Amino acid sequence: MEITLIGDKKIEDIPSLKTKALRINLNENIYGTFAEIGAGQETVRHFFRAGGASGTIAKAMSAYDKSFSDAVYGVEKDGRYVTEARLMKMLDHEIRLIEERITRDKHPNKMFFSFANTVTTIDFAKQFKGHGWVGLRYQVEPDQDYNEITLHLRFKETDARLQQETLGVLGTNLIYGAFYKYNEPKKLLRYLYDHLDKDQIEIDTINFSGPIFENVDNRLMSLQLVKNGMTDAVMFDPDGNNVLPARVLYKKNILALRGSYRPVTKVNMDLFHKSYDMFIKENKVNENNTKVIFEITLSNLRAEGEIDEQDFLDRAKLLCSLGQTVLISNFQEYYKLVEYFSQYSKNRMGLAMGVNNLVDIFDEKYYRHLSGGILEAFDKLFFKDLRVYLYPMTDENGKITDSENLKVHPRMKELYKFFKYNGKVVDITDYDPTILSVFSREVLKKIATNEPGWETMLPEGIANLIKQKRLFSCDPTVIDKK
Structure with missing residues (x-):
């Protein structure tokens, strides 16, 4: 029998959306809120429909009206709502409410989370397909600091209803992966596209932070986005951080x-x-x-x-x-x-x-x-x-x-x-x-063979960085002896 693979997964091994949502719901220690703006409440809908949601979902809301949203999360200086800054305010606000309203002494084993998104779907004239920010702040141990995954997406579909459904699938995949695949972030990234095609949605920025992701290099995760065909390009600022192109x-x-x-x-x-x-x-x-x-x-x-x-x-x-x-x-x-x-x-x-x-x-x-x-x-x-x-x-x-x-x-x-x-x-x-006679390939060859003199071919400070960090298989102990 021929078996189709997605990445390193057999299609038959991919759990359904209902299975994913139900596994979250049946974990008595996972507890949190959903705040979704701009495309309905498509993610939380999967958790409600799966059953057993009463022990998992503390609150689901959509502060859709701009005035009401401002009253809840504050006013943005630039007047924009589909931004990373807005997403972070939503996560801050919702996590704070959970911590204030659910006491730890009565619920010592609860792992709190807040899922949020702020998106705009395709406009009526179909000139702008829409985009959005999605994020999850959560714990995997009750007494642990919060971890966080945030991403920016671009819709490729040309129907608002389809975009809403796609967003719900992505959100469900994110929550499931965050709790059950966090120790394999590269796989977690690929699993975001479970039950989705690359021509439905593009993820062009993603960032991981928190104690369970302390060894994750977000630049490498961005490279995975390009490598896996999830986006055409990713960008890093001079500080080496992922930025939205x-x-x-x-x-x-x-x-x-x-x-x-x-x-x-x-x-x-x-x-x-x-x-x-x-x-x-x-x-x-x-x-x-x-x-x-x-x-x-x-x-x-x-x-x-x-x-x-x-x-x-x-x-x-x-x-x-x-x-x-x-x-x-x-x-x-x-x-x-x-x-x-x-x-x-x-x-x-x-x-x-x-x-x-x-x-x-x-x-x-x-x-x-x-x-x-x-x-x-x-x-x-x-x-x-x-x-x-x-x-x-x-x-x-x-x-x-x-x-x-x-x-x-x-x-x-x-x-x-x-x-x-x-x-x-x-x-x-x-x-x-x-x-004019300086070529990268010649410099690289000199570095690899420990041949002296390549340092003068590089901008100031670059040779020292290569030696200090042993980049390109550089062995500074051999070079310096020469």
Whole structure:
């Protein structure tokens, strides 16, 4: 008999939603509240219908009216309701009420929880599909501090009723996983999609905190979101924290730099500084409204077909230490990256890249899956309000290659000229010629073989970080002896 697998689970092993809710309800020590705003009370409905809910559900509410919601949870300074800040106020308020109203001396074995969500479903004109924040604050031991899981979702369905049902499934999966799969957070993440398809909902941010998650690296959990196809991209701020891409990119001028950053070199930072100086001088670019994004594609995080998670951490740590915002995506083609940014901003954008990257853009093999081929891709890429800033390359003879003499396939020559001479591709001329021979792969090789001299190829402080944290298999005891 053929058995279909989802991740590492057989379909026949996935408990039904009723089974999940009933198991929670029949645990006499699990006790808490549901507060759901914006899409009905879809999660708690599963627990009511499963039976045995009287010992589990202390309260279920939906402060749907904005005035009433403000009276319960307070007024938001920005006037918005579907935000992480609103979710946290809801969790704070509901947990506080449980603690105040249910005394521990009478219920010493109770494990309190509060589930909350604040969402907006698809609008009447079907222009905005909707999104929301979902969270759970809970205990797994009565005398333990609270643990917390929060996530941001985007609806993909185009019917409000279906979105409500999807939200209820996700919420039930979250509560069940939080209590019974918390010791395996990567599996917990995958189980969020039990009885759901990837084309129903996207989870683009998730964070774990509390005593049972003290060893969980939220950046690695975000990587799992991309790896498992739950989202197209995740983002980290300079402090290394997960952040919501929409919040960072909304209506911004965006300058993006793609690379392997294995490790980040002086060339990478020279490309950044020089392209940034050019970008902020462009018309329609406001320096105070500009966001720089260092992007790494998932294909650059693979080693022998599998994602090397430690390698990912090494790159992220170095970029964040330089004060950069990092985007991890599954976009192999540049036009997909630009389309992604265009979801959040219609303002002018820039792509900073080396010669080899631009040559790849004009390679037809990357667009065979498109019915319109390379022309369709270029329509999505260059006909946006976008410009490419090109960093030169030098060969072993010292010859410089830039936009004027780079080689593309003969069939692409006229297409390249069209974009080049219409100002879509501009050269970075104020580059540092002394570092053109620096390549990440050569630095990595030197680190791996304990060969001295690689330190001078990296930005200030990066070599010390690599040695201190033994990144990229670095053995500083051997290097320092040399």
